[in-house]
Amino acid sequence: MSDNNKVEFGWFIPTNGDGRYIGVKPEREPSQQYFVDVAQAAEEAGYEFALIPAGGDCWDGWIVGSWVAAATRRLKPLIAMRPGLITPVLAARMASTLQCMSQGRALINVVTGHYPADLKASGDALHDSHDERYARTREFLEVVRGVWQAGDGDAGGFDYDGSHYSIEGGVSKPSLGLEAVPPLYFGGSSVAGKRVAAETADVYLMWTEPLAWIQGQIAEMEGYLTELREQRGLDRTLRYGIRAQLVVRETEEEAWAAAHDILSQASPEVFKLGELAHTSTDATNQKRQMELFAASRDQKHVIGPNLWSGLSAIRGGGAVAFVGTPEQVSDRIVEFVEAGVHSFILSGYPHLEEARRSGELLLPLAKRKLAEQGYII
Secondary structure, X not given: OOHHHXXXXXXXXXXXXXXXXXXXXXXXXXXXXXXXXXXHHHHHHOOOEEEOOOOOOOOOHHHXXXXXXXXXXXXXXXXXXXXXXXXXXXXXXHHHHHHHHOOOOOEEEEXXXXXXXXHHHOOOOOXXXXXXXXXXHHXXXXXXXXXXXXXXXXXXXEEEEOOOOEEEEXXXXXXXXXXXXXXXXXXXXXXXXXXXXXXXXXXXXXXXXXXXXXXXXHHHHHHHHHHHHHHXXXXXXXXXXXXXEEEEOOOHHHHHHHHHHOOOOOOHHHHHHHHHHHHOOOOHHHHHHHHHHHHOHHHOOEXXXXXXXXXXXXXXXXXXXXXXXXXXXXXXXXXXXXXXXXXXXXXXXXXXXXXXXXXXXXXXXXXXXXXXXOOEO
């Protein structure tokens, strides 16, 4: 049975604070101990990896990821490489070092876009050039893979002359065999992003949407892979993943009450500012999330069975939540897997307690259902 039947579950490390509510000051300030507590709870719950977020309001992902890897035995940190904010050779060295020091547990999340204001504040010269950022990302990843393949430089290192990067004798130490390089996770819903992902990624990540929308995105990606085979002779395959919030309780009534409670402390001003900020972005995936949010107002932001977009009122990113009982949410997960999604990055407020709760109520049931259908867990 191939890896295409492998299903993986990841959690999230809240490096900008945590609590029961969003839109208010976090009840729990970020700290090294809290990151470890969440990571260890996720590992114990049965999650295989943990996403470390990127952005100007977050602690540095490389340091946090290294810290939690040292405090866990199996959990894999998924850490962002951000083209334009770091050079590709240095990024390759950082990833290979973490891969060696964690004994093969590094995962790389390629993050090209964000809010233009955050990119500008971080010094990205292409903060207002959406498609050009993806052209740069293509070159960035060509260099990363090139220096990984060049190894320790005994053969002279890696040379590259592109529009954005010029490298002479690039090497990455410690050296990794090609079978040991970290897998690349890649998000980006625009045509430019999807084409670069088709050429470079191992796992294509989407923010959760109704099942038909996700199936449409997967079909589009498979079309780009077909183009690469037919036009360039490049035979590649992709795995697909989604980022989702999670509210699971023993009864459906408890689950929906808990979901709405997450928003209950935010002021009307916060709601106005949140929606304004999210609609001003040039990120296609964020625009899709806001389209779902706006179109579902009359349905209280329910966008499908046990799918809720209400958190998009305040938070950006993957705000759609699975809401329901363990039986209901596990059925939804199976439906997404059957549609082609084999990687799930989940989170809930607060992340420590929800990691434990989902590890008790949801993951064993979802994994059992998937194993009965022949999937590798």
